[in-house]
Amino acid sequence: MLKVELLAITPSAERLIEEAGRTCYLSFDKTGEDSDKRFIRMIIKNGHHSVLEHASATFRIIGGSRSFTHQIVRHRMASFSQQSQRYVDERDFSVVTPDSISANPAALEIFNGVMERCREAYKKLKEMDVRKEDARFVLPNAVTSEIVVTANFREWRLIIGTRTEKNAQWEIRKICGLILAELAKRAPTVFEDMK
Amino acid sequence: MLKVELLAITPSAERLIEEAGRTCYLSFDKTGEDSDKRFIRMIIKNGHHSVLEHASATFRIIGGSRSFTHQIVRHRMASFSQQSQRYVDERDFSVVTPDSISANPAALEIFNGVMERCREAYKKLKEMDVRKEDARFVLPNAVTSEIVVTANFREWRLIIGTRTEKNAQWEIRKICGLILAELAKRAPTVFEDMK
Amino acid sequence: MLKVELLAITPSAERLIEEAGRTCYLSFDKTGEDSDKRFIRMIIKNGHHSVLEHASATFRIIGGSRSFTHQIVRHRMASFSQQSQRYVDERDFSVVTPDSISANPAALEIFNGVMERCREAYKKLKEMDVRKEDARFVLPNAVTSEIVVTANFREWRLIIGTRTEKNAQWEIRKICGLILAELAKRAPTVFEDMK
Amino acid sequence: MLKVELLAITPSAERLIEEAGRTCYLSFDKTGEDSDKRFIRMIIKNGHHSVLEHASATFRIIGGSRSFTHQIVRHRMASFSQQSQRYVDERDFSVVTPDSISANPAALEIFNGVMERCREAYKKLKEMDVRKEDARFVLPNAVTSEIVVTANFREWRLIIGTRTEKNAQWEIRKICGLILAELAKRAPTVFEDMK
Numbered sequence: 001m002l003k004v005e006l007l008a009i010t011p012s013a014e015r016l017i018e019e020a021g022r023t024c025y026l027s028f029d030k031t032g033e034d035s036d037k038r039f040i041r042m043i044i045k046n047g048h049h050s051v052l053e054h055a056s057a058t059f060r061i062i063g064g065s066r067s068f069t070h071q072i073v074r075h076r077m078a079s080f081s082q083q084s085q086r087y088v089d090e091r092d093f094s095v096v097t098p099d100s101i102s103a104n105p106a107a108l109e110i111f112n113g114v115m116e117r118c119r120e121a122y123k124k125l126k127e128m129d130v131r132k133e134d135a136r137f138v139l140p141n142a143v144t145s146e147i148v149v150t151a152n153f154r155e156w157r158l159i160i161g162t163r164t165e166k167n168a169q170w171e172i173r174k175i176c177g178l179i180l181a182e183l184a185k186r187a188p189t190v191f192e193d194m195k
Numbered sequence: 196m197l198k199v200e201l202l203a204i205t206p207s208a209e210r211l212i213e214e215a216g217r218t219c220y221l222s223f224d225k226t227g228e229d230s231d232k233r234f235i236r237m238i239i240k241n242g243h244h245s246v247l248e249h250a251s252a253t254f255r256i257i258g259g260s261r262s263f264t265h266q267i268v269r270h271r272m273a274s275f276s277q278q279s280q281r282y283v284d285e286r287d288f289s290v291v292t293p294d295s296i297s298a299n300p301a302a303l304e305i306f307n308g309v310m311e312r313c314r315e316a317y318k319k320l321k322e323m324d325v326r327k328e329d330a331r332f333v334l335p336n337a338v339t340s341e342i343v344v345t346a347n348f349r350e351w352r353l354i355i356g357t358r359t360e361k362n363a364q365w366e367i368r369k370i371c372g373l374i375l376a377e378l379a380k381r382a383p384t385v386f387e388d389m390k
Numbered sequence: 391m392l393k394v395e396l397l398a399i400t401p402s403a404e405r406l407i408e409e410a411g412r413t414c415y416l417s418f419d420k421t422g423e424d425s426d427k428r429f430i431r432m433i434i435k436n437g438h439h440s441v442l443e444h445a446s447a448t449f450r451i452i453g454g455s456r457s458f459t460h461q462i463v464r465h466r467m468a469s470f471s472q473q474s475q476r477y478v479d480e481r482d483f484s485v486v487t488p489d490s491i492s493a494n495p496a497a498l499e500i501f502n503g504v505m506e507r508c509r510e511a512y513k514k515l516k517e518m519d520v521r522k523e524d525a526r527f528v529l530p531n532a533v534t535s536e537i538v539v540t541a542n543f544r545e546w547r548l549i550i551g552t553r554t555e556k557n558a559q560w561e562i563r564k565i566c567g568l569i570l571a572e573l574a575k576r577a578p579t580v581f582e583d584m585k
Numbered sequence: 586m587l588k589v590e591l592l593a594i595t596p597s598a599e600r601l602i603e604e605a606g607r608t609c610y611l612s613f614d615k616t617g618e619d620s621d622k623r624f625i626r627m628i629i630k631n632g633h634h635s636v637l638e639h640a641s642a643t644f645r646i647i648g649g650s651r652s653f654t655h656q657i658v659r660h661r662m663a664s665f666s667q668q669s670q671r672y673v674d675e676r677d678f679s680v681v682t683p684d685s686i687s688a689n690p691a692a693l694e695i696f697n698g699v700m701e702r703c704r705e706a707y708k709k710l711k712e713m714d715v716r717k718e719d720a721r722f723v724l725p726n727a728v729t730s731e732i733v734v735t736a737n738f739r740e741w742r743l744i745i746g747t748r749t750e751k752n753a754q755w756e757i758r759k760i761c762g763l764i765l766a767e768l769a770k771r772a773p774t775v776f777e778d779m780k
Contacts (some may be wrong), residue, residue, distance in 0.1 A: 008211050008249070016203050016253065020276040020343040023255070026283045053274030054203070054345045058211065058249055060218070065722065067670070070651070076661040077272070079248030079347060081215040085652070085726070086754060088221045098719035107713050114706040114723045121699040128692050133754055134683035137650065137727035138699045141670070148215040150249045152274060152345075169671060169718055260527065262475070265456070271466040280457070280531070281559060293524035302518050309511040309528045316504040323497050328559055329488035332455065332532035333504045336475070364476060364523055398601050398639070406593050406643065410666040410733040413645070416673045443664030444593070444643055444735045448601065450608070467662070469638030469737060471605040478611045538605040540639045542664060542735075 002063040002096075004178040006186070007148065013055035013187045014040060017153070021051035040189045052154040052190060053077075059179055060148050065096040067141045068171045075159050078151035085136040085145075091123055095142040096171065115142065153190050156183060160194060197258040197291075199373040201381070202343065208250035208382045209235060212348070216246035235384045247349040247385060248272075254374055255343050260291040262336045263366045270354050273346035280331040280340075286318055290337040291366065310337065348385050351378060355389060392453040392486075394568040396576070397538065403445035403577045404430060407543070411441035430579045442544040442580060443467075449569055450538050455486040457531045458561045465549050468541035475526040475535075481513055485532040486561065505532065543580050546573060550584060587648040587681075589763040591771070592733065598640035598772045599625060602738070606636035625774045637739040637775060638662075644764055645733050650681040652726045653756045660744050663736035670721040670730075676708055680727040681756065700727065738775050741768060745779060 010016055018036040021043055022028050030039075043051050064072075073080050095115050101107045118140050125135040151159060156179070162168070163176040184191040205211055213231040216238055217223050225234075238246050259267075268275050290310050296302045313335050320330040346354060351374070357363070358371040379386040400406055408426040411433055412418050420429075433441050454462075463470050485505050491497045508530050515525040541549060546569070552558070553566040574581040595601055603621040606628055607613050615624075628636050649657075658665050680700050686692045703725050710720040736744060741764070747753070748761040769776040 007214060008205055008207075010203055011206060012203075019202060019255075020253065020345070023276045023341050023343050024279045024282060026278055026341070050274065051276055054253055054276065054343065056251055056345075058215065060214075066651075066655070066726075067722065070655050070658070073655070074658055074665070079245065080659070081218045081246055081249065083221055084219045087219060096722065098715075098722055100715050100719045101710070101722070104713060104715075107710055107715055110706050110709050111723060114702055117699055117702045118725065121695050124695050125686070125692055128689065130683075130685050130689075130692055134685045137652065137681065137683055137686070138696060138725050140703065140723050140725050141651075142722035146218050146221070148218050148249065150215070150251075150347075261456075261460070261531075262527065265460050265463070268460070269463055269470070275464070291527065293520075293527055295520050295524045296515070296527070299518060299520075302515055302520055305511050305514050306528060309507055312504055312507045313530065316500050319500050320491070320497055323494065325488075325490050325494075325497055329490045332457065332486065332488055332491070333501060333530050335508065335528050335530050336456075337527035397604060398595055398597075400593055401596060402593075409592060409645075410643065410735070413666045413731050413733050414669045414672060416668055416731070440664065441666055444666065444733065446641055446735075448605065448639055450604075469635065471608045471636055471639065473611055474609045477609060536608050536611065538608050538639065540605070540641075540737075 002175070003061075004175060004182065005060045005062070006057065006182050007060050008058040009186050010055040010057070013153070014189055016054055017051055017190070020054040021048075037189045044193065049154045049157070052157065053152040055187065056150055056152040057156060057183060057186070058148060058150040059182070060146070061175060062146050063094065063096065063144050064147065064175055065142055065171060066145050067169070068175065069145045069147050071169065071172050072147070072149065075151070075155065077155040078149055078159065081148045083146040085139065086133040089126070089132060090136060090139055090143065091119070091126065093119065093139065093143045095140070096144060097142070099170070115140065153187065157191070157194065197370070198256075199370060199377065200255045200257070201252065201377050202255050203253040204381050205250040205252070208348070209384055211249055212246055212385070215249040216243075232384045239388065244349045244352070247352065248347040250382065250385075251345055251347040252351065252378060252381070253343060253345040254377070255341070256370060257341050258289065258291065258339050259342065259370055260337055260366060261340050262364070263370065264340045264342050266364065266367050267342070267344065270346070270350065272350040273344055273354065276343045278341040280334065281328040284321070284327060285331060285334055285338065286314070286321065288314065288334065288338045290335070291339060292337070294365070310335065348382065352386070352389065392565070393451075394565060394572065395450045395452070396447065396572050397450050398448040399576050400445040400447070403543070404579055406444055407441055407580070410444040411438070427579045434583065439544045439547070442547065443542040445577065446540055446542040447546065447573060447576070448538060448540040449572070450536070451565060452536050453484065453486065453534050454537065454565055455532055455561060456535050457559070458565065459535045459537050461559065461562050462537070462539065462549075465541070465545065467545040468539055468549065471538045473536040475529065476523040479516070479522060480526060480529055480533065481509070481516065483509065483529065483533045485530070486534060487532065489560070505530065543577065547581070547584065587760070588646075589760060589767065590645045590647070591642065591767050592645050593643040594771050595640040595642070598738070599774055601639055602636055602775070605639040606633075622774045629778065634739045634742070637742065638737040640772065641735055641737040642741065642768060642771070643733060643735040644767070645731070646760060647731050648679065648681065648729050649732065649760055650727055650756060651730050652754070653760065654730045654732050656754065656757050657732070657734065660736070660740065662740040663734055663744065666733045668731040670724065671718040674711070674717060675721060675724055675728065676704070676711065678704065678724065678728045680725070681729060682727065684755070700725065738772065742776070742779065
């Protein structure tokens, strides 16, 4: 089951963004109730997005496939710690089944069959003392891989913007949608225009 | 006066690093009292520094010169919001005086003289309605520029490592020394080997 | 005098972009006369800009001020080698005079006066054996600083796009305009939409 | 079969590095026969590696597995164009067989068996009109994925240094070894100390 869990977020993130951003103008005298929200709306409108980099959020994503992780790690300003198939024994791997397959009983039978075949092969190779880093060559893309992702708010806006477009792949869209929902609760002014 | 102020730091940063880093090995069962410290020492020793990227800290640096800021902004994985001479009126600028100059009365007189001359020129240009972004061309490197810097712990280690070397410039060495002192209090296991 | 000189550019850059980009689709069979131009127009239109990163260009910029260099070095995916005021003797520095100042004789007199005062102070400090890295604190922003900048084509598009906007500062706008003119000659399909 | 092909490299790369690097010191008068080699040796020794960023090289890597590509794309300052399993029909996929498996007939039989089973499943799913982006979930890590990688020389040094260490995975070690061999021919002074 897919699960997106917020592990950490900058405390008082929107206040921090204001505090940092007002440095550019030395306009600290304009700070007051709700001034952070006005400030953030202004910098987003003006394209002064670098100020959003001072706050960040860390998510643990459980139940994404290796297809998903291979895509997400391309984002340069983010940081990743990912379940390693070199170090983790994958005998009990879980899989992601695409909707187009689970909706079609014949396709699902083929899919489940090949998953079991991969699992057996992996087990047998392990029993023959093949190392994990080599046995994993038989593991399919569908296998899940846990990953922790930290990014600053500007980068999360870029990731979410790119990966929720209609041409993006369904799995990364779904995951980025869950991340956006969480961020929009925690830092509503920064993310409200993306929903 | 130089002042380095911690504005924000990831809460329970060392625990977060452990939580994120154990994802690579799915070794969450090894978590316990002080396990974060052992884990962090291990990854630093093994060179697995990417895990340190999940935690970050934000500093406000007041009283650094434009010479200093021009150096610090070269660090790519860090984020900056800096007092802009295009937007801030600099009539009352402060300056950084190098020790080699303040220790020498004749040099200091020359230095102070030229600072006042620059200030007068700036004021007169402003009175002639020259815009701030053009009047600033007469401001010297000694003028201070407030800056807020956010970096993750891996990047802080790299910045501090590079900028406190004996060949580094004295101002950035001093500032990075103050940052290290603060970080070593807040995340001692991550920074203890750098002191 | 401002001078922007192309030092290096990826040979057959547009062909390389096509060769690299077709890897995504294994569509090498579509390669033919002018197919690179069609391919590049398609990826720019579709927002698949990462393919443009395979080609790059290096410029030497002579006659830009330290105000300009402090801005340009903020671009993360670019590479910089800049005249160092720690290592270069600046007794014979050149300056950039903003148009708003050179157009106003009274302003120009103030400006030139302060430049000479800075130069004298720098010389005297040097004669007192103050090190270059400390004497430079009296140098104004107007002082020129030679810089060599390498960036890939995607990054040049981002730099030029941001820095030629109407709100950008006049000096960086002018320099980025000269860079764009050169790039549009050398890789016309990549840069034609930016003019 | 694994194949590493140089697609592009900065012309006169070592001269360009010298030309760019001498900007820091304005020491162009020291340029002469073989001065580039002395200059490059000096900056490598002094740790002034940013100068190496002005030159870059692009390789096409054919016959690397998806395990390999998932590792290489983590390098931030490099640029990638990779065969996409969303767009390319993979019915005729090739595979990488680890030596530890091909050396063991029983293991090889298991491995080959599961590869064929994956191929059949992929074909059948495609015949049922499952889209490529979903059918690929049954493709194993062993499947090859063509990739074009561009990096500057500093980044190639970092990639090669990290990925040829004794703890690195055998496939990425082998590929980085081939890249190093090619770079050491083309820019011998930059890469001679890494062999």
